[in-house]
Each structure stands twice: as C-alpha cells, then as structure tokens.
Amino acid sequence: MACRLITWDVKDTILRVRYSVGEQYAHAARELGVGELDPESVDRVFSRTHARWARARPAYGGGQGQTAPAAASAPPSSQSWWHGVVRDTFAGCGVRDDAMLHRLAHRLYQDFSHEKNWEVFPDALRALRHFHALGMPMGVVSNFDGRLDALLRSCRLRHFFLFVLTADSLAAKPDPRAFRAALAAGGAADPRVATHVGDDFAKDYAAARAVGMRARLLLRGGATRPAGADPAHVLRSLDELCERGPDD
Numbered sequence: 001m002a003c004r005l006i007t008w009d010v011k012d013t014i015l016r017v018r019y020s021v022g023e024q025y026a027h028a029a030r031e032l033g034v035g036e037l038d039p040e041s042v043d044r045v046f047s048r049t050h051a052r053w054a055r056a057r058p059a060y061g062g063g064q065g066q067t068a069p070a071a072a073s074a075p076p077s078s079q080s081w082w083h084g085v086v087r088d089t090f091a092g093c094g095v096r097d098d099a100m101l102h103r104l105a106h107r108l109y110q111d112f113s114h115e116k117n118w119e120v121f122p123d124a125l126r127a128l129r130h131f132h133a134l135g136m137p138m139g140v141v142s143n144f145d146g147r148l149d150a151l152l153r154s155c156r157l158r159h160f161f162l163f164v165l166t167a168d169s170l171a172a173k174p175d176p177r178a179f180r181a182a183l184a185a186g187g188a189a190d191p192r193v194a195t196h197v198g199d200d201f202a203k204d205y206a207a208a209r210a211v212g213m214r215a216r217l218l219l220r221g222g223a224t225r226p227a228g229a230d231p232a233h234v235l236r237s238l239d240e241l242c243e244r245g246p247d248d
Helices: 021-031 039-056 078-092 098-111 122-133 148-154 176-185 201-210 238-244
Strands: 005-008 015-017 118-120 138-141 163-165 194-198 214-218
Touching (some): 021 039, 021 078, 021 098, 078 098, 122 138, 122 238, 138 176, 148 163, 163 176
Parallel strands (some): 005 138, 005 194, 194 214
Antiparallel strands (some): 015 118
C-alpha cells in the first residue's frame, strides 16, 4: 500500500537550536544587565526546571499533571508555561529581582519564536523539497507549542505542510489523539497509508506505529538504535528517506 501522507516531527528532526539553551539564556542575561552566568550551569538548572514543569503541567498546561509549581498560577497557555520555566530557571541561577525575571522571560519567549535562534538541518530541507516536488502531502505533528506555525513561516518552511499540529492544539505525543488528528487533517482514512518521521523512539516511532501508521526513526550522529526499532525503519539522515522512500 503506497504512502499518501508523510507527517513530521520538528525539533531535532527538521529544526535545531543554533546554540544551547544555556548559551542563549546567558546571552539574554548579559544583554539585559544581569551579568555573566555560566551556560553549562544554566543548562543544568533549565533541564531540572523544564522536567518539573513538564510533570506538573503537561502539554503547556493543557494536559493532566501533578500539582503545578507555585509559580504556575497563570491561566493555561504556552506563554505562561514558558514564562514560568524561564523565571524558575533564572531564579535557580541566583537572579532574584522579580522585574528582571519578567523581562528575561518575555525576551526569551520572543527570541525562541523567531528564525534567529533556530537552524534548518540541510538534509531536512532537501527531503522536504524532494517530497514536495513529488506532490506528497505532508504535515507536522510536534510537541512544540503554538508558536510553531509562525516559526515555520519565519524559517520559510510552512508552505511544505498542509497542517501543523502542536501539543497545545489537542494532545501531545505519544498520545494517540495527536496522530489521529493528523490522519484526519491529511485525509488519510487508513493509517497504513501514512508515514511519520521523527527522532524520538517513544513519542514518534512507537506512538505512530501504535495507531497503525508506518514510522521512520531518525538517529543522527551515530545514536544507538533502540531495541524495539526495526533496523529497516532507522534513518541516519533524511537523505536516506529520499533514497529509500516512505513505503515499508
């Protein structure tokens, strides 16, 4: 059965941050007059903070989680969620001024909404152009937030996709509703005619296959193949997807 729809993950599949989170947070702090922060230390604090918020308020506050952190009193939205993460990260790095924490949160939320903080993987651009030229319908299923549509436009990629579904649209991967919504948006009544491409074994590969879709697992940089991934479904670059095609 020939593939008639390709869905894509975005972060670390199509786009990656230009610099580490720690570097970008430290740069913003320096520009706003906070002083010098160690990027590696910021990275460590951010990782812990992000994980805590993700447990407490999954899908940017739209999912069912544990009791939210004390700072999470704003109505559910990706902006209030990220503002909380940024504020708690800098507070964990010793920044105590509430007005400055607000400025940092606003600045970084805006910064990560635009092309300047992101870059397109060259093989991803080649693959998108390849399948677009073939007339293959394509869409996005991402755990990014609602800024993604504008970000893809900023990166000059939005025209490749029929639809862009994010975690705050309906559900976050690996929730099967995310993939079922993509199938509906792409007009694929039979999941077997759709192939999902992503870099996360649980959220992309296994979750797509669980709803009956085909899937390709992108493992860049020599990453180890998970035991549950069929070697025939593993890609080391998206050029391989162009060469081999999306059909099983």
